[in-house]
Amino acid sequence: MLERNITTILSTSRSIRALFIAVLAVVTTQTPNTAIAQAAGEYRTVSVADPYLEMHTGPGRGYPVFHVVDRGADIEIIMRRTDWFQVRAADGTEGWVDRTQMERTLQPSGSEIQFAEANLQDFTDSTWEMGVLAGDFGGANIVSVFGGYSVNPNVSIEVWGSQILGNFSNGWMGSVNLTHEAWPDWRVSPFFTLGTGVIHTEPKSTIIQGEDRTDQVAHAGAGFRVYATRRFILRAEFKSYVVFTSRDDNEEVEEWKVGFAFFF
C-alpha cells in the first residue's frame, strides 16, 4: 500500500540572491525578467492538479487573471509574498497564484504540497516573541518594546524597554518579568505577570525644579494574548508598579497598554 506523501515546504528569504537580482536590475539596462531568469534553474517545480491554475498580475485578490495553466503542466515557483506565489509557466509567462490554489499542485513524485503556515498550534508552542505596545503610564504616555522567551508553553521570561513621555517629566524604564499562561492553547489566552526593573525619570526642560532620578520598581499585572493571523499576536495588559523612591513614601503607578507582537 502506498500512503499519500505530503511534503511541507518552508518559506525563507534568500537575501543575498535577492540583493544580487536587485543590483543587476538597477545597474544594468536589462529588464527585471531577464535578471530573474539568470538566477533560474534552482526553482522548485510543481505540476497543476486543478483543471486549471489562475495567474494574477499581482499578489492580491483584486489583480486580474491574465493567464491560465492547464492541468498537468509544470510551473516553477519563484518566490512568495504573504499568501501569494510568483510562478513561471513553461512558456515563460510569470504571474501570481494564491496559496489555496498552490496547495492543489503536485510535486514531481506526485505528492501534495502543504505550505508551512503559522497557525494556532504554533502560537501555543512558540518559543520567541517580540512586540510593541503603547498606552498610559500613570497619566503619561508610554511606548514599549519587548522580547520574550518561552521556557514551556505556560511560562515565559520577558525583557522590556519603555520610553515614558509625560507632561512634566520623561523617562526610561527597563524591566524583566515572568509571565504565566494558564490556558496557552486558547486563541484568547489570559496571562499573569510579575517582575522588577529600573525606572529613570528626568523633569522636562521647561520645568526648572526637580532632578533626574533612578529608582527600582516592582510590578504585577495581567493581560491577554490574542492570536490574530500568521505570526501576529494582539496583546493588551495592565500592570501595577511600585516605585521604591528614596523619599518616605513609595510611589504607585498603574499602566495600561495595547499593542501587537510576533512569534517565532
Place this chain on the structure above:
Amino acid sequence: MESRFRLLFLERCSRRSAKLFVLIPLFAFVLSGCAATKNLFGLGEEEALPPAEIPEGQVIEPEVQRREIKEPDIDSEDFEIGAFAGVMSIEDFGSDLVYGVRLAYHVTEGFFVEGSVGQSEGGLTSFEVLSGGAPLLSESERTLTYYNLNVGYNILPGEGFVGAGRAYNTALYLSAGLGSTSFAGDDRFTVNFGAGYRFLLNDSIALHVDFRDHLFDIDLLGDEKTAHNLEGSLGVTWFF
C-alpha cells in the same frame, strides 16, 4: 521517513536563523546554536539520504523520496526596507530637509507594520527673526529626530500603466501610529498618520511618495498647544 523529517527540520532551523540574523543581530547566538546542531548530526544540506530498505516481498522499489530533499525552499519576500528624503515643516520653526529609514513587514496582502526613524532641522521662528533678540533654542535643540511604529493598510492596490505596453503594480496605503519626537530639548510623545503611494518598479524594488502629519504637544511659546508637523517625502524600498 523519520530521518527525512529530521533533515527538513534542521534545514528549517538554519534558514530561519539566517533571516533573523539579518534582522536582529541579537539572534546571532541562535544561529550559531543551529549550526552547531547541524554539524553534530553530520547532516549537511548537500548530503543525500541512504536509499530506504526494501521490505520483504515488495516488487517495486519506490525511489521518490530522494529527489525532493535537495530542492530549494521558496524565497519569501515579506520585508521591505528603504530610505526616504523630503521636506518637513516644523510648526513655528519653518521647513527643512527630512531624511530617514523605514522597515516594513507585510503581514497579509492588506496589512503591514512599519517602523521609521527620521531627522530634520528647525529654523528660526518669526518672533526670533523680527525681535532680533536671543534665540529661543540652541543649535542642537533645533535638530528634530523622531521614531515611530505604525500599522498600515493597502487601501487601493492596483496597477499603473506607463504608455500602452507597460503595467506596474501600485498601492495607495494608509498608515498611522505613534512614537517619540526629540525636539527643543525634550522627548515628545508623537502620533502620526498619513497616506502613501507605492509604485513597484519590479517585484523587489518600489518607489514611494509619502505624506505624514506628526502631532505632538509643545509649550515652548507660552501655552501648550498641539503642533502639526507635515512631512512629504520620496523613498526607495527593497523587498527581501
